[in-house]
Amino acid sequence: MKRQITIKDIAIKLGMSTSTVSRALRDHPDISPKTRAAVKELAALLGYRPNRIALNLRSNSTRTIGLIIPEIEHYFFSAIINGIEEIAYKNDYSVMVFQSNESYKREVNNTQAVLTNRVDGVLVSFSKETRDFSHFQKLIENEIPVVFFDRVTDELRADQVVSDDYQGAFLAVNHLIEKGCRRIAHFAAPQHLALGKGRLSGYHDALLKHNIPFNNDLIFHADTFETSRKVALSVLKKAERPDGFFTVNDMSAIAIIKAAKEVGLSIPKDVKVVGYENSKSAALSEPELTTIDQYGYELGREACLMLLKRLRENDLPAKPEKKVIRTKLVVRSSA
Amino acid sequence: MKRQITIKDIAIKLGMSTSTVSRALRDHPDISPKTRAAVKELAALLGYRPNRIALNLRSNSTRTIGLIIPEIEHYFFSAIINGIEEIAYKNDYSVMVFQSNESYKREVNNTQAVLTNRVDGVLVSFSKETRDFSHFQKLIENEIPVVFFDRVTDELRADQVVSDDYQGAFLAVNHLIEKGCRRIAHFAAPQHLALGKGRLSGYHDALLKHNIPFNNDLIFHADTFETSRKVALSVLKKAERPDGFFTVNDMSAIAIIKAAKEVGLSIPKDVKVVGYENSKSAALSEPELTTIDQYGYELGREACLMLLKRLRENDLPAKPEKKVIRTKLVVRSSA
DNA sequence: AAAATTAATGCAAACGATTGAAATAAACGT
DNA sequence: ACGTTTATTTCAATCGTTTGCATTAATTTT
The missing domain is CATH 1.10.260 (434 Repressor (Amino-terminal Domain))
Structure with missing residues (x-):
């Protein structure tokens, strides 16, 4: 320079x-x-x-926030980043992005990077592998405000912004039931994630409301296109096949639709499917996918706003806040 | 903290x-x-x-690179960011992300932000609105290495990493012709973008190779889902409708497929479609979309590597380099 | 034993900006 | 005319680290 x-x-x-x-x-x-x-x-x-660097040194702040995220290349997360960047931009903050690539080890490195870069605060959605949170605890001990979003934990004293997983799942399953489904399968997220539990519980309660017994054999762990396709193919061939599916994300749902077509089943006549995410692909699938809109953009905005609030107040959360973002059922043709 | x-x-x-x-x-x-x-x-x-800030002040470098990009929420760009972050991470650089949201004004602001944040180098893909490049010229005058990717210009003395638009378009159109198409429409990108020109020229030369006359009436400017849908609907209703479509991105292609179905045409029998991007949606559409893979991840990697090379050499490009990333025809069912 | 060499450590300036306190200069009152 | 305000400006320290040069101590050479 x-x-x-x-x-x-x-x-x-x-x-x-x-x-x-x-x-x-x-x-x-x-x-x-x-x-x-x-x-x-x-x-x-x-x-x-x-010279911002000189200012940073003197003020001991960088007007920069760190973002630790599993993978950018995923519609939901890119929508969130969009929301975060929007708020940061308006408040004259810059955003440093670190991908964990769903790897625990890399995520630990990310927290180090965030520390050495002396960001003012951190936004985190942790990896699927992460069970131990001491690397985030270290941030908190250093009194760096941390806000968790989407993938959150109660083990740490930190703010959270989450999608209303319970409500979303309830809406989805309730819709399937109202459309006549009685054997509804759930392709679930890992149960160590709060969102996995929340959605299962929404699924459960929607069944309960309609007096449909909960059947554990209808719960499958499948959250990628490929595994969902495989599971769907085997499940759909059974005599007692489900008449409805509620999945953890749109990719899984579309995989089921594909599999159903493959085995000669018609959608939504024979099988109904509701996804989760309302990604771009949802509107493009055939038939178009009924799904739950998670308002990723809004979620990103809220997470960033909450972090900025902490930075302004300059206090660590005595009692952490938890903000829940509404969801919305988007009815299209698959259910 | x-x-x-x-x-x-x-x-x-x-x-x-x-x-x-x-x-x-x-x-x-x-x-x-x-x-x-x-x-x-x-x-x-x-x-x-x-304390990295103190180090930054002393060394007058931040081990940070600035990324100015139209919108994250777009598969191609998120794939690129993924590649960029990967290389940056491996080389112990951090990435600051700035979205222009396809707005010229905001892009100018982004270049200011990049300057005040004293990043070591900048990666840029400019907005559709941008016709004047003086804000980037200012970066170059400050001897900050800039590498343009995907959306590039020859007006500035700066490195470029681009997808081989000519080759991609040629592959796509050649494929359509070999599949029997004779009236091939092109849904084109804005022609002030080099990639728009390159693809048009690939389209042109593929026709030429097969002695098919170029017909300007078959060139349309449509690069979003909505406008593509509208244009396709009107075009497909004409008596002399095209039998093949080559589009600027997958969204446009899928819009055409939807429109064709709507007017009762069958794909690929009546109309063949080749998209561009190889996004996740391409594999999900019905029929699955034949498209050009742009290797966004690789493009991001190469752009970042080129920037890091400049940073190491610490020279401004006497003669700017231009790296062209190959493309690949991905044949599925739509053509 | 004095001189010369080597080893180990400390001093102080520098990076670019901010800021409390001190200094200077101008204006005022009596 | 002289002390007292008031207005302006400068000094010097600070943020955390690095680094050329000086300093001191220890060791070797003659």
Whole structure:
């Protein structure tokens, strides 16, 4: 980088001290209008811009927030990042992005990186592998505000922003039942994630409401396209096949639709499917997918707003806040 | 943030000067093994980590790269970010993300932000609105290495990493012709983007190779789902409708497939479609979309590698480099 | 034993900005 | 005319680290 203009350059050229220049630029009342004008003029002429690094060092803050996220290449997360960046931008913060790639080890590295980069606060959605949270605990011990979103834990004293998984699942399963389904399979997320538990519980309670017995044989662990396809193929071939599916994400749902077609079943006539996420793909599948909108963009915004609030208050949460983002049933043709 | 352990803390506790501590930590040969061990032990015990901001100030570098991108919420770009972050991570750089949201004004702001944050280098894919490049010129004048990717311009002396748009388009159109198409429409990107021109030219030359006359009436400007749907609906209703479509991205292609179905045409029998991008949605559409894989992940990696190379060499490109990433035809069922 | 060499450590400036306190200069009251 | 305000400006320390040079202590050479 080219040598940048400093306050000292201006001071020398104008034959005054750096303090005067500094004060003039920030409209300190002690400075006479004449010198203030002179300083500002020269500063503009030379294209002076304050050195943020020096400011960072002095203020011990970077106006930067760290974002630790499993993978960007996933519609839901990219929608969240979009929301986060939006709020950060409006508040003159910058966002540093770190991907864990669903790897615990890498996530631990990410927390180190976030520490060495001295970010002011951190937004985290942890990896599927993560069971131990001491690396995040270390952030908290360093009094760096941390807000967890989507993938959260109660083991740490930290704010949370989550989608209303219970409500979303309830809406989805209730819809399937109202459309006539009685044997509803659930393709579930890992149960160590709160969202996995929440959705299962929403599924459970929707059945309960309609007096349909809960059957554990209808719960499958499948949260990727490939495994969902395989599981669906085997399940759909059985005599007692489900007449409805509620999945953890849209990819799984679309995999089921594909599998159903493959074995000659018609959707939504023979089998009904409700996904989760409302990704771009949901509107493109054939038939178009009924799904739960998670408002990823809004979730990102709220998470960032909560973090900024903590940064402003400059306190660690005595009692952590938990914000729940509504969900919405988007009815299309698959159920 | 909690007050962090500094070199001074260690120095005082050990009754020595900060210089000695600093040198001990960096294994300077002048330091005796005994004091070195003592320093390192205490540093580890106290959990000392060097203050990156202070280092930044001294070295005048931040080990951070700025990324200016139209929108994250788009498969191609998120794949690119993934590749960029991967390389940055491996080389101990951090990535700051700035979205332009396809807005010229915001993009100008992004370049300011990148400047005040004193990033070491910048990766840019500019917005559709951008016709004037003086904001990027300012970066270059400040001798900040800039690498453009995907959306590039020859107006600036800067490195470029692009997808082989000509080849991709040629492959796509050639495929359509070999499958029997003779009236091939092209849903094109804005022609002020180099990628728009490149693809049009690939389209043109593929026709030429098979002695099919170029017909300007078959070129449409449509690069979103909605406009593509509308254009396709009107075009497909005409008597002289195209028998093949080559689009600028997968969304447009899927819009055409939907429109074709709507007017009762069968794919690929009546109309064949080739998209561009190989997004996740491409594999999910019905029929599955034949498309051009752009290797977004690889493109991101290469762009980042090129930037890091410049940073290492610490020179501005006397002659800018241009790296072209191959493309691949992915044949599925739509053509 | 004095001089010269080597080893180990400390001093102080620097990176760019801010800021409390001190200093200077101008203006005022009596 | 002289002390007292008031207005402006400068000094110097600070943020945390690195590093050229000086310093001190220990060791070797003659």
